[in-house]
Amino acid sequence: MEAMDGEVRLVGTTRKAYVDPRLRELRLKETRSVARLMHRVAHDYPQDKPLFRAAYMLVIIADHLNAIIAGLGDYPDGPGKPLEGTDWGGLPIDATKAKRATLCIRAGRALGLLAMGQRDKCLAECEAVAELLGKGV
Numbered sequence: 001m002e003a004m005d006g007e008v009r010l011v012g013t014t015r016k017a018y019v020d021p022r023l024r025e026l027r028l029k030e031t032r033s034v035a036r037l038m039h040r041v042a043h044d045y046p047q048d049k050p051l052f053r054a055a056y057m058l059v060i061i062a063d064h065l066n067a068i069i070a071g072l073g074d075y076p077d078g079p080g081k082p083l084e085g086t087d088w089g090g091l092p093i094d095a096t097k098a099k100r101a102t103l104c105i106r107a108g109r110a111l112g113l114l115a116m117g118q119r120d121k122c123l124a125e126c127e128a129v130a131e132l133l134g135k136g137v
Contacts, residue, residue: 026066033108054126
């Protein structure tokens with residue numbers, strides 16, 4: 001799944017739940033810094049597998065959070081489905097939005113580091129936020 005933001009191609013995961021048009025809109029509006037970071041890494045560092053993997057992990061987390069917020073998460077039907085307005089852990093959707101905001105801020109910081117040529121610090125930032133938000137997402 002991809003969308004365009006001017007000259008920047010915004011990427012996303014290809015899982016069936018994530019092809020919904022609502023997610024394209026969320027990528028364009030809410031998780032633009034994550035998509036821009038991924039685009040920059042893919043364009044300027046195509047052979048740097050650790051950096052690519054770390055940036056792509058942020059894309060996956062962003063799409064996952066967007067899916068929860070849009071109500072398209074990987075929820076089972078019937079018993080066990082979360083209550084309206086909560087994720088499957090029982091947290092309010094506002095908490096998921098706060099996680100997404102943290103992700104976008106940190107992705108913007110990583111993008112800034114990359115723009116300054118600080119590849120190692122960018123990688124560390126991506127890995128730190130992936131570890132922080134990858135737990136319990």
